[in-house]
Amino acid sequence: MTTPEQSQLGKPAPYADRYDASLLFPISRRPKREEIGLGETLPFFGADLWTAFELSWLTPRGKPQVAIAHVTVPCETPNIVESKSFKLYLNSFTNEPFAGADEVRDRIRADVSEAVWRGAPSQAGVGVRIVMPEQFDAEPIHELDGLSLDRLDIECTQYTPAPELLKAAAGEQPVTETLVSNLLKSNCLVTGQPDWGSVQVRYSGPQIDQGSLLQYLVSFRNHNEFHEQCVERIFMDLWTRCRPTKLAVYARYTRRGGLDINPFRSSHPAPAPTNVRTARQ
Incomplete structure (x- = not known):
């Protein structure tokens, strides 16, 4: 089982300049859940909603692309992904050519799914949505209701x-x-x-x-x-x-x-x- 102390948090970490899925660092949810009295059967449903504002890759002709990624991780996954490792992973796309946003989305979905479900007998996907610059104006800002x-x-x-x-x-x-x-x-x-x-x-x-x-x-x-x-x-x-x-x-x-x-x-x-x-x- 990996622990937070084994991650890149608080340590110097060079940026990979080519795509590297191994940079994702999963951390088990179990120890902290046991600390608050949770067992295998959870009393809640839900998800962790991630937004990645620094996502870029190259077209096959070498032109940079930029986008925002929304990633949804179900709370039933046995692991979370440590956030610095997620940042390093996303930055590894920077000099990597991809055919288009759909290929980037599918790669992120596959890699993050593997990390958060690692060690589980069965796996399910995570949700990934890529927002391209022509859609940026439609990204709203709204305070929490209540x-x-x-x-x-x-x-x-x-x-x-x-x-x-x-x-x-x-x-x-x-x-x-x-x-x-x-x-x-x-x-x-x-x-x-x-x-x-x-x-x-x-x-x-x-x-x-x-x-x-x-x-x-x-x-x-x-x-x-x-x-x-x-x-x-x-x-x-x-x-x-x-x-x-x-x-x-x-x-x-x-x-x-x-x-x-x-x-x-x-x-x-x-x-x-x-x-x-x-x-x-």
Whole structure:
């Protein structure tokens, strides 16, 4: 099993100038899931939505092409791909000739699928969509929908995850709400570099105390964990402590190295959100 410490994170890494699928570095989801009490059967559905803004290759005649790639990785995969390795992998396309965007899409789909499903008895594909420059104008910017928790004037004193802060009105009439905050911040598990994000919580069930939820989200401020792991931790803390009948947690993190990662987890089958970036992304 590979570990984050074995990856290229925090280490000098030369850029490959020709296509190299071996640069992708899968990391098992299992250890961090076991840490929050998850076993083989997951209590959620969802996906990790990646956006790659630095993608380029050559035509057969040597002319550079540029594009944006949207990549969707199901949360059922046994592995994630470490983001620096993904950046190095995408940069290895830079001097490689391809017949067209479809060939690039198919190559990314095959390589990322192999990495995230590595070690599993059965495999499925990941979703890949290539956006060419003539489509750039159609790429929207939109903030997460919902009632902003950031409007609340509260005191925050805890900056490592504090699920004990969460409170819900168990004895009152259940509600359905969508709450959002732009104050999510955590740090890279290996390098400690800051990761900035926005988070949306949709739920039905006992009303969650909004002030305590905001304090809880702020408590991730000095926490070291990958994006996907943070969202699963938030989901499980809300699921076990507030006991909603339905829950969905969606975070959009600002890009680093030309990549943003946007995990979505839902207690019920639901389509993944449209991969639309926020203003900070």
